[in-house]
Amino acid sequence: MSEPLLKVENLKKYFPVRRSILETLRKEPPRYVKAVDGVSFEIARGEVLALIGESGCGKTTAGRTILRLIEPTEGKIIFDGTEITKLSHEALRPFRRRMQIIFQDPYASLSPRMKIGDAIAHPLLVHSLAEKEEAREMALKMLKRVGLTPEDEFYDRYPHHLSGGQRQRVVIARAMILKPEFVVADEAVSMIDVSMRASILELLESFRKEYNLSQLFITHDIAVGKLIADRIAVMYLGKIVEIGPTEEVLKHPAHPYTAALIEAVPSIARRKKEKKIRITGEVPNAANVPPGCRFHPRCPFADEKCRSEEPKLIEVSHNHFVACHHPLI
Template identity: 80%
Template sequence: MESILKVENLKKYFPVKRTILETLRKEPQKYVKAVDGISFEVRKGETLALIGESGCGKTTTGRVILRLIEPTDGKIIFDGVDITHLDYEALRPYRRRMQMVFQDPYASLSPRMKIGDAIAHPLLIHNLATKEEAREMALKMLRRVGLTPEEEFYERYPHHLSGGQRQRVVIARAMILKPEFVVADEAVSMIDVSMRASILELLESFKKEYHLSMLFITHDIAVAKLIADRIAVMYLGKIVEVGPTEEVLKNPAHPYTMALIQAVPSIVKREKKKRIEITGEVPNAVNPPSGCRFHPRCPLMTEECRTKEPELVEISKEHFVACYHPLV
């Protein structure tokens, strides 16, 4: 299958603010290695879920891919074109084809803009419609995402809406440009559980209609199970496992993936697998552990894990894991 997006050895390091003392002592600049050399692809028409604990680098990955922040190193290839270093003008057409649904729908909507105008706004920015046309299209989109009567909703402000309704607005705003690729960042994490299914259905319906490809960022495996064709598991700036959703959930190979899955009782097939107990907290991304980054928390750790970083290796069809002691 053709890929819409490919990243190769992508890195994003954020400089850590130095204290006065560190500056005076001329200590070297430290970096948060938020994303530290990841490679993956999103195929045309598929949803790839990127999962992992808070702080492992999911949002940073999404933002770098869309060039909302600059990568430190690596390559971003969109539909066959290397967009890593395109300047603002050259990037414009791609900005339309790639959209992001942000983690916090409240923070990503301007409190002083009517939601109808917020949805119409991208059309005006990209010179795709007159004001009148943009309004008509925004009204249609409001209806499409279930915010009716649309004339009434057009005039409302974000604070008039529930969390679920705001998320519909954010989705409408991303979809009005008919993108080919969307990064959905925790699209359902901040809304009430009772509304999650309908928001996921809405995303699915757009996916079918526009033949969308999606990078679906979530810390919730149960959500990934519902929506993703494949799953990539991230730990401390690295991808440790990737494969078809069913295969990864049934036969997790990385101890970390196993631990994540075991934390969700509804997914676990208890009888089949030995339990993996992990201890401790996610280490600091400024000084990540040597070798396999998971080794200090891993019950299967050996000397090799401490010294040499494992590469992603294919253990069954399309199923890759970076571990010296895979569980399958």
């Protein structure tokens, strides 16, 4: 197999928790929100890895840290063979073009006062890849490419003239005009009307084919992951608890948390009713990670070992890994 495009090794991002006056006076040690707490994975060229999990489990922080939009606390990020974890701002510049991000809210990520055509052309000017006129031509072509036609009419429109789906096409166009090799798509279809989601996913898929684009597709919706991902990584409280080929993970989830996520989505659930695994409660605060297996307070199978010993990722079938003392397969 060829070298992966992206390698992430033991990545951690801890945010310091502001101490109360009492804690400061008592000289209590600083506490941290362990948003990402030792995550490792690889993404091949042209591969889509879906990162799935409930709100607050660290998906966005992981995605932004990989792009160095947030500085990592620990670990390594290797992009196309170069470790970029500690590169200076200047040395990072060429990588910025090659790695892009698409945010959840297409309205918030577009300037309300910039014509959408100019917004799409802008990154070309920032990276000195084209002069103004040429950038305009390329933006027009890109508008057409993402289905916003007639493109010369769309060029002069402002974000508020567009629907949510159209705005997300603009955001995708702006990222794709740089011909990136890797994109983090953070809940890219979550805020879009359900009727338009499929066409936006298809658009991303068409860029995967055209550019051999690798994607880290962040979503809380495992059904979306099923549609687009080659592999699925399930995150819980800062850690990957299961990772493997999409079909394999969905057919044979090995972690009770993954099984519960799948069972919550009737369209993809396969198990019989009587076997259902239900979890209750919410993800605990990442400033207070439970000892042992961090999922144990919500797990119906937890025993003494789970309460005291942290499980490591082990391979349960080809390329399918789970961190659980009592895997379901």
